Amino acid sequence: MKSIVLGTSLFFVASTAFAGNYETPYVDPPVIIEDAANSSTDSAGIVLGIMTLLLFGAAAAN
Incomplete structure (x- = not known):
């Protein structure tokens, strides 16, 4: 159960880190x-x- 909560929390942290558009x-x-x-x-x-x-x-x- 701890690994599911830890995995879910890491997923949400990683998804917010990459939110937004990359502007050249x-x-x-x-x-x-x-x-x-x-x-x-x-x-x-x-x-x-x-x-x-x-x-x-x-x-x-010529």
Whole structure:
């Protein structure tokens, strides 16, 4: 009889210990700082344009 009372009391103590919802912690997103690239100093667009003109010129020459 003692073991039944002890088991029942431990059951109720354990059930109240886990009562409630587990809320996930809120984590702030990392801050990413980007430097804006200056388009006047970026020569990738100029090189791409020249390569495209050369390609069309070679295709028109054939």
